[in-house]
Amino acid sequence: MNRDKAVRLSINIYAVMLLTIFIFAASGCVSLQKQPVKMPTISTEMLTTQALVSVADKAWRSRDYISSELYYTRLLERSDIPEREIPPATERLAISSFKSGHYHEAEARLEQWKKLSDEAISSPVWQQYYFETLTAIKSFPKLRTHLSTTMEDPFLSWDIRSTAGKNLSGMDQDANSLTALERLYAIAPDDSNKQELEQWFMQGLEKKTKAEIEAMNGLVPSEANLKFPYELLIFEKAVRQSGDTEYWPMSWRTMAGIIQNGQIADKAYFSAILSKLEGQYGIPRVGIALVLPISGRFQEYGWKIVRGAGAAQWEMTKAGLDVDVQVINTEAPDWLERLQNLPPWYTTIGGPISVKAFKQLEQAGTYADKVTFSFLAKPGNLEEGKQAWRFFSSPEDQIRSTLDLAVNDLGITKLAVLYPQEKFGRQMSKKFFDLAAQRGARITGMESYPPRDFPQWGKVVGKLVRAPQKKAQNEAEGLGEDAPLPETDFGAVFIPDTWHQAQLLIPHFFFHEADTLVFLGPELWSQALNSARDVEARNLRLTVAPGAWWPASDGAGRLKEVMDNEGLGTPDFWVALGYDFIKFAGKLGTFSEGWTADTVNDRISEAQHMDFSLAPISWDAEGKASQKLYLFRPEQNGKTRIDANLVSSTLAKAKARREARVKAWEEKQAELKAKKEEASALDGSKTEQ
Template identity: 25%
Template sequence: MLRQGSASILLGMLTLLLFWSVCGVSMAATEPADGALQQGLHYYRIGELDRAQAVLLDYLAGQTDPVLEPEALLVLARIYHQRGRYDQVLHYLQRVPNTLRGSETRLLEGTALIRLGRSEEGIALLTEIDDSRLSRTDQGRRLADLATGHLEQKHWLQALYFVHAYLPLAVDREQTDTLLQRTGEVVTDQLSEAQLAEAAFMFQGSAVGQAAGLQLALRNWRDGNELAARRQIETVLQQPNAFPGREEAVKLRDRLFGAPVKSRVLGVILPLSGRYAAFGKAVRRGIELALEQLGSAEYPVKLLFRDSAGDADLSARAISELANAEQALAVLGPLTGTAAEAAAARAQLERLPLLTLSQRNGLAETGPYVFRSSLTSSLQAQALARYAIEERGLRTFAVLAPDNRLGREMSSRFTAEVEQRGGHIVAARRYAADATDFRRQILLLKGEDPDAPEQPEPPVTPEAEPEVPTLPFEALFIPDYAERVGLIAPQLAYYGVRDVALLGINGWNNPELLRLADGYVEGAVFSDGFYRYSPYPFVQAFVNSYFERYGAEPTILEAQGYDAAGILLAQLSRGEQLSREDLRNALSQLQNYPGVAGATSFDAQGDAQKVLFLLQVQNGNIVQIN
């Protein structure tokens, strides 16, 4: 009985051991397999597609549980899709159960079918997808492949519809170019006049509608219906988009309107109404004076003024009107930032030289037809750093700036220019733009604790000389306007910042600086783009002529308008007839134009490089020192 019981216990223990052994084998087999899946997914996420593919294929080869397969199958399908192996995409997606096929699975399968020439099946699959569940990139891919599928099926209007819907997403540059090229072929060779009219109406405002509109205009022109062709081509070129055949559209416009591309018409876009009207009118006075004095009687130039009101849309429309209806050779302006950005983009599309006076950064980078001539923060920072380091031999600098866009931009550019020339910014502090008390910032610049308790002044004896604190900087840059500097300068002296070079921007060039700061800014140096008391004879001649004409002294706005007009008039007043391309080339090669707002050249980007006026306070007066 005991033996029988012992045998039973032993048999039970062996059974348990066998169970645990089996369970252990099962767990050991599962954990590495699941680890392989995670490893494969990791390689895919970091872009190592070869390793991800190898690991996932091994994982599937050893996988017996179909529940764990779909994620690996989907990632393999993505990898093969990226590599253009669309047969393999279908092979692996077909193993995913229908109940687990989501929007992404159907998208991959539909696009693969279209790429393999099975466009009818692919269109059906892609059409059923709820694109609200897709990312923006996948939405674009779906629309692009639907367009491609319908092109293969020769469903021309449906294909154009999907190209039109795809363009605002435009997720792939190469695919976009291909679709636009196919669009041009379709509207040129495949559509009837009625279909062209339908496409031009349905897809107006996009490159598809413009391409269709161009073909309508061409057909009307060939049929002798010039009035309809003119209306159509004007509508087409009012839109700023690049579209198939844009250059052909420009040539057709030139034939239809009969005006040569070469002319002596200059457009001018300025804010002549609205909040910036005073600035626009000041620039206009300078431009009109330049035409009187610098224009040629033998080769007269016509100015056409347009009011931007500081508005981007008005400025863009004015560019198109001046380029097309008026056949202007170039445009001067706009003045304000957003208006200038819109005008620059449209001028580049129209291939119309634009010389803008805006200070907005990046305008000249729009393209080779856009130039900018204005007093910029970069020019001022260059002039001051060059003077301080190369002429004065200063090496250590501090910056005290307002915490606003002007202060931040000027501080950044000045710092970069100083460091580029081997100087060092040893301290920098900001203050609120409307501040009146600068004690804290000044003490911090000196390296002192503004929160430390004040120490009593030591008694002064006849033998003791007052101790002059050593400052960690030789020059202090303050990028603010005269009204604020007039508050800062006396406080600098009060808190012991003396015998350092004060450097400033064009906002210092104001009689208020001398009135408010009295002797505290003696010796200060600042830059400006115009100085009406300059000893240069040509500046004095401009100031006197302006005063005789308008009864007031000119500012930098009138001077900039005068110079910008002078630059263009210098090219147009010669005997030969220039084209827009000729003028663009001439501007890009301009060197040291002797302007009243500084000698001007254009760099490779199209930004003006100017020799600014360096001004200094000497004996209570502002004088030019360069």
């Protein structure tokens, strides 16, 4: 018998054996996965290595993965296997193991394949089976790490990196999924890759239910509404709302705004979607009324708001958005009549900025016909979120921002309040007390002072920091008048007064050695600091005030660029207020007669996803606004923005200075004591002599 015949005979014998095994397996007598049969092993041992290569390859080509897994396993055990056969055999064994449901074996062989070949991870086949294998064995932490690393690897092809990023995003149904796609888009090499991602993501969104789209929109951060993939979530929701006549104006503005200002590479693709909808529903028209003082005492603020509104309107007009803005002077005797006689598409009001004018609007009942956003800290006696809405920071916003710093960031849980004996001071103190309690903080000191009786202030501050008790305690312990006073039991003081008054009050704390306190104030401080000059800032480094406007913020920078291009001057808080409101109100669209608060709140939930030039405002489901204000501290000529890290560092330095001062005093006392003892010893010696 020659060699070829021997090989064929061996193959035939093995085929008969294998058939026998399948028959037993079918009858339930043999488990192929759990009980490897010895006869095939014996039969493979009868084959030469080259014959085993042929048998394994034949099983592979016929997609008999159970057999090919066995053959390639035996083949790779041979010591005489040609080196060139090892990589393909390892690859096929990994895939055969996966196809046979032996996932842990598949993982081991895939890892082996990667070690054998530097090009394995560059193979779409290896990547696909590694992903599916780790998914099958539920090794999710390892899979996330692999996908993230692959996505970020600049030496791999974009197809592999893109697939890894898409798979990574598919592992979660939360914000992490969108974050992964945001990163993938950011590292895409060129616009064609970004366009493919956009279309792929939109095609995926089309398959999702309304509830799924709503849930995903809830994950959109307010500051990321014009970035991929968040903007496309908003775009898709707007597309779905387009068929509702009530929502069409808002949907149209949302889509047009994203196309114009968003992070979109394939504008033609999205413009085509919008054009098709425009063909069905037309281009809507929106009217916004600004009710402001254009003459009289507050006209300066009114005109600034108008300038900002004009910049926003011009910017939106260039983007193809049809927005009408009508300004009505609240100082004119017939202003309410003019407001009520506006054309029907003027359904949204911004303003007033004076309590008196808002009371007039409230008494006239105009708020019931037009959706009203007050430029005030409180919408009069109207219920916020139902009868009127707020486009302005509230006292609670101011206090929340400072408490977040003191309690959440600095860990100060004992606080004090020093307030003027007048309405504003009492009201703010009560709000501070309540909001502090909600955070688990305690007010361990509270005093009030007569706002104009300056000579009394030193005594009031001394009483607050318990200076008389501390001095008495030192005296009881036999310490001199120069002994340092113990620290207060609170770490921060809230002073709800003007900046002028605060500057006069704070030095009294240093006089009473309470020099490691954080001083918290209202927005009045930061407003005054906008024009302050020659401030004695050295002892005010732990003074913190909230504010909505910071010229160096990204949003303010964009507004400045718009203002510069149109020759409209330098923006400030009031200009930014007008600019942001028109952009926001333009997204709301028009409201049909008989609108409800729920309708308005639904629109707001979409419109608030925009780039603010002021500190961002957000509204909850009930239509109540909150603004996350910036924090500032005084500088010699104005103010500078601060964060928790800076305040924490400054506070640590203040405490270190105090400790050094106390240590120096203690060392001096020890030195004096030693000298006294030495002198006493000398006197005793002389007496003995």
